[in-house]
Amino acid sequence: MSEKIKILFLCTGNSCRSQMAEGWAKKLHCNIESYSAGIEKHGLNPYAAKVMQEVGVDISSQYSKLLDDLGEHIFDYVITVCDSASEQCPIFRGKGRIMHQAFPDPPSLAENVNSEDEILAIYRQVRDEIKDFIQTFPITLT
Numbered sequence: 001m002s003e004k005i006k007i008l009f010l011c012t013g014n015s016c017r018s019q020m021a022e023g024w025a026k027k028l029h030c031n032i033e034s035y036s037a038g039i040e041k042h043g044l045n046p047y048a049a050k051v052m053q054e055v056g057v058d059i060s061s062q063y064s065k066l067l068d069d070l071g072e073h074i075f076d077y078v079i080t081v082c083d084s085a086s087e088q089c090p091i092f093r094g095k096g097r098i099m100h101q102a103f104p105d106p107p108s109l110a111e112n113v114n115s116e117d118e119i120l121a122i123y124r125q126v127r128d129e130i131k132d133f134i135q136t137f138p139i140t141l142t
Contacts, residue, residue: 004033005141008075014038014064016045017081017103020127023052023059024134032137035073037065039084045107051123055131077141081130099141103129 007025011018018036025034041064052059075096083102106126110119 004031005077005138006033006073006075007035007077007079008070008073009034009036010067010078010080011036011038011082012084013040013042014066015042016048016106016123017126017130019044019059019062019064020048020052020130021079021081021134022062023057024131025137027057028131028134029137035070035075036062037067037070039066041066047106047110047119047123048127051120051127054124055127097141101133103133 009018009021009025014037018038022034022036025032043064044059044062049060078096078098080098080100081103082105083100104126106123109122109126113119113122
């Protein structure tokens, strides 16, 4: 059996997009060992957990982490999922390739929305965009 590809999904607060990406990678790819972290810790976003649960992906045990919380992992790929993380992305040891794939920020998009249904629709749309991206692996990793 070949060694799993180690991927880090990096976002600003590690609360939503990077958490969803980690969950999708775990669900869709048995050959990927996925992690997520943030430049800051914002806590797991409850809407992100809710919309992922709707499609059978449980991220409720995941938690917001900083890069230092991950220890000495050497990643094959570091994928930044927001522009802020891309701009602040540190240099990683080893052969890791840094890639950028920005997704809209659900909390920002939902900031002035009052309806729970509209808020959930925003999170679902981003969840599905992230799934579409993760499904393209390993093609997009080459």
